[in-house]
Amino acid sequence: MVPQHHLLTGTQHRRAVRGPSRGLVLEKYVHTHNEKLKVHIFRDHPVGTEASIVANEISLYMWNHFPWAAESFKHVAPRYRDALVSHIRDNIDFEDCTDEEVTACILKIAANRYRDRRCRLHKYCNELQAKGIDPVTQPYRNWAGSSDDWRWLCEHFGSEAFQRRSEANKVNRSKIDSIHTQGSAFFAQGMKRMVRNYICNHTL
Numbered sequence: 001m002v003p004q005h006h007l008l009t010g011t012q013h014r015r016a017v018r019g020p021s022r023g024l025v026l027e028k029y030v031h032t033h034n035e036k037l038k039v040h041i042f043r044d045h046p047v048g049t050e051a052s053i054v055a056n057e058i059s060l061y062m063w064n065h066f067p068w069a070a071e072s073f074k075h076v077a078p079r080y081r082d083a084l085v086s087h088i089r090d091n092i093d094f095e096d097c098t099d100e101e102v103t104a105c106i107l108k109i110a111a112n113r114y115r116d117r118r119c120r121l122h123k124y125c126n127e128l129q130a131k132g133i134d135p136v137t138q139p140y141r142n143w144a145g146s147s148d149d150w151r152w153l154c155e156h157f158g159s160e161a162f163q164r165r166s167e168a169n170k171v172n173r174s175k176i177d178s179i180h181t182q183g184s185a186f187f188a189q190g191m192k193r194m195v196r197n198y199i200c201n202h203t204l
Helices: 025-033 052-065 078-091 099-130 147-157 160-173 187-201
Strands: 037-042 045-047 092-094
Touching (some): 025 037, 025 052, 037 052, 037 099, 045 099, 052 092
Parallel strands (some): 037 092
Antiparallel strands (some): 037 045
């Protein structure tokens, strides 16, 4: 059953997280400005001075509410993805965008963040195993999922099929030429910033 969502992440069924201020960026923005965060979408990514808040909110919501016993993001039950989209739309105003554009943007970010989180969990399990520790006995710090999900992940990471995919992905990543160095800012944000700066510098 998907939890009911109030305005702002973590107001219901929230578990312990790192530090008292983690995940409160959007809440502080709404409290300070007394309105929803406003962003635009450019090439399937949110852009604007506060656009990084969108990805952070999506990541935090999934960490607290999504199941992790799934092969990948696309294997997560649709009701969780639908609840995520509803939550983000309730808290963030995507200006001059269609519903299809907003949904596509949210789900694209969510898929990337879900994958990145799984990569960190996999790395954590490998580090424990290198120390001779069974990762099942030491869940990831601030683990917000169930104990069954954590056990499933540990067994999944150790499976032969996953190990084959992991090695193949390492080879593919080694061929990537474009390295992201903008922190939490998307490539699309950087592109739009470059266009804006060019216009400003070449306009009399």
